[in-house]
Amino acid sequence: MTDATPVSESREGAVAVLTLQSPPVNALGSALREGIRAAIERAEADPAVKAIVLIGGGRMFSAGADITEFGKPQSGIGLPDLLNRIEAVGKPVVAAIHGNALGGGLETALACHYRVAVPSAKVGLPEVKLGILPGAGGTQRLPRIVGPRKALEVIVGGAPIGAKQAAAMGLIDDLAPEESLRAHAVAFAERVAAEGRPLTKIRDREDRIAEGRDDPGLFDAFRTENARRMRGFEAPEACIACIEAACRLPFEQGLAFEREQFLTLVSGEQSAAQRYVFFAERQTAKIPDVPETTPARPVAKVGIIGAGTMGGGIAMNFLNAGLPVTIVETKREALDRGLGTIRTNYENTARKGRLRPEDVETRMGLLTDTLDLDALKDCDLIIEAVFEDMAIKQEIFSKLDRIAKPGAILASNTSYLDIDAIAAATGRPGDVIGLHFFSPANVMRLLEVVRGARTSQDVIATAMQVGRRIGKIAVLVGVCHGFVGNRMLAQRQREANRLILEGVKPWDVDRVIHDFGLPMGPFAMSDLAGLDIGWSRETNRSETVRDLLCEQDRRGQKTGAGFYDYDAKRNATPSPVTEEIIATVAARQGVAQKPASDQEILERCLYPMVNEDAKILEEGKAIRASDIDIVWINGYGWPVYRGGPMFWADGIGLRRVLERLRAYEALYGDAFKPSPLLERLAADGKGFKDL
C-alpha cells in the first residue's frame, strides 16, 4: 500500500485495487489524474495482475473534473487522454461506484470495461449546469450504451440518476450489496478475468446509436419539447449537437467534435458565470461569526401559524422532509381550506407520477391542524406566516413567548418587517429570527434567514441547517426593509413604473427583462402575484396606475385582466385599457413623454438594483456580494448564466455602471445616486469580486 500519491494501490489475489484518495469528493485534478495513470500503468505492466478495480475512497467515487482548474493551464495528463488510456488497458478494468459518480467521475467509469455500483449510488453528467458539456468522451460514450434518447435526458437534463435506474438502462453492469462494494467488485473482476471475456469498450458499440441514425428527427423533437427550459443557455444546444455527432460520426471524430465544443463553452462567459454560481452557492453556508462547529438546536417538531398560501407551502417543506408539523389558524374554514390545498398539491404531484400515492397519506399524516395556539407548546421551531401587520405579529410573538417551550426558535416569515421590533415583543429576542420563504414556498429554493440584532448564534446555525434539511438554499441577511431580495426588487419596480409613465409600454419593459433571461418582466409578474396585494377599495386614493387598474377590477391574472388582458388559458395580450389608464395618470402627474431604447430600459431597471446591492453590502445586510447573487438567482429567476446581478455588473465593469448611474442621476435625481462603495470600487478599477 502506498499512501504518498492520491491513489492507493493494494492487491486482492490477482486483482489490483486502486483507491482514489482525494477528499472530499475525489475531484479529478491533475495530481489525481497523474496518480491514476501511474497506478494503472503499474498494474497493467505487472504480470501477476489479471484485473483492476478502480474505487473511490471516502464519501464517493468521484464528483468529476476539478472545477477550480477550468480556465487555468492544464498540468499533467488531460482527462480525455487518461480515459482513453484506461480504456486501452489490456486487462479488465472495473469501476466500483458508491456515493456519486458525476461528470468526469462517470466518464471515468464509462471508460472502464465494467461498472459495479451499490444501489444508493448516484451517477450523472451534470456539466450542463456548469455551462459546459461532458468533455471527456461522455457525450460519445453515454449514447453508445444507453441510446441517444436517454443520453439526451441525462446529459441535457443534468440530473443524477440512482444506480438501480442506471442498471436498468445498461449503464451499470452489476449491483453490489451496500456494505461490500469492494469485495463484490473484486469478485466480479476475478470472474470476468477468469472467464476470459473479451474486453468491452463502449467506443466500439454501435447498436444503441442506430436509433439516432434511423430517426434523426428525435433531436429536433427534443429541442422543441425543451425549448423553454433551455432558453438563453448555450450549453444544452452544444450537448445535443454532440450526441447527434455521436450517432453520425465515427468515435474519434465524435470525440474531436466534443472537444471543440467543450473548449468553446469552457472559455465562454456563461460557463464562467455558472461555475461562479456553483461555488457561490456553497459559500452561503459560511458565516464568519457563526463557525461550522456551532452546536445547532434539535428540531424535531415544527409549528406554523397561518394556513394561507405561504403557511401551507412552508408546512409542505417540513412534511416532505419527514418532520411533524402542527398548523394553527384562527377560523375552522381557513384551516380546512389550507389543509385542502396542501392535499390537492400532493395529489396533483402523485398524479404526475412524482410522488407515490401512499406518500401523500404519510405526509398528510404528519400534519396536525388546530385552532389552539397552545398546541405549539412542544414545538422546537415555530414559524409565523400571517399577513404583514406589525401589531398582529407582535401580539402573536408575545403569546408565543408565554406558550413556547424554553429554547424553541420563534421565526417570522415576514418579507419586509423589522425582526427586531417583532423580537422586542418577547422576553427572548435571542430565540427570534426571520425565515423568509418565497412563493410558492414548497417550490422556490431560496430561504432568506434574517438575523436580528440579538438573534443568538446557535439559532442562526440551526436556521441555516434547517434550511438545508428542507432542500433550500439558505442565505443569511440582516434586518432592513424588504431584506435583500425585495429591497432590490423595489428598485426595479420603481423604475419600471416611471418608464411606463414616460410612455414606454409595459409589454416593452417586460420584453426587455424577459429577453435578458428573467422568467417574466415586472408587469407580468405583478399580474401573476395579483395587483391588489396591499390595495383596498376603502383606502384607495386613485393615484397610481395600479389603483386605477384595481378600481376597474383589473387585479391581475386571477380576474382575467391586469396590465394585460388574459384569455381563458391565461395567455396575455397588451391592453388598450391599460394604455389609457397610464396616459391618464401620466397627464395628471405631468410626466414628460419620451421614448427609451431597450438598452435604456435595461439599465434603468437593473443598474439601480446593482447600486442598491452596494448599499446592502456597505450596511452589512449581506455577508458577501455572491450571497446577493444567490438570492436573486433562486428567489427571482435571475438567469444563472449571467451569474447574478453583482457578477453581471462586474462583467460590464463598475466604471461603466457608475457612469450610467451618474447620467441617470442628472435626469432623475437621487434614486440613481451612486453608493460610496460603488464609487470607490470603480475609482480603484475593482469589482464586487475583489471585496
Ligand code: CAA
Ligand atoms: N471540483 C472541485 N471542487 C468540488 C467539486 C468539483 N467537481 N465538487 C465539489 N467540490 C467541492 C465543493 O466546492 C465543496 O468545497 P468546500 O467544502 O470548500 O465548500 C466540497 O467539494 C464538498 O462539496 P459539497 O459541499 O457540494 O458536498 P455535497 O456532499 O453536498 O455534494 C456533490 C457532493 C453532489 C458531488 C457536489 O459537490 C457536486 O454536485 N459537485 C459537482 C459535480 C459536477 O458538477 N461535476 C462535473 C464537473 S465538470 C466535469 O467533470 C467536466 C468534464 O466532463 C471533464
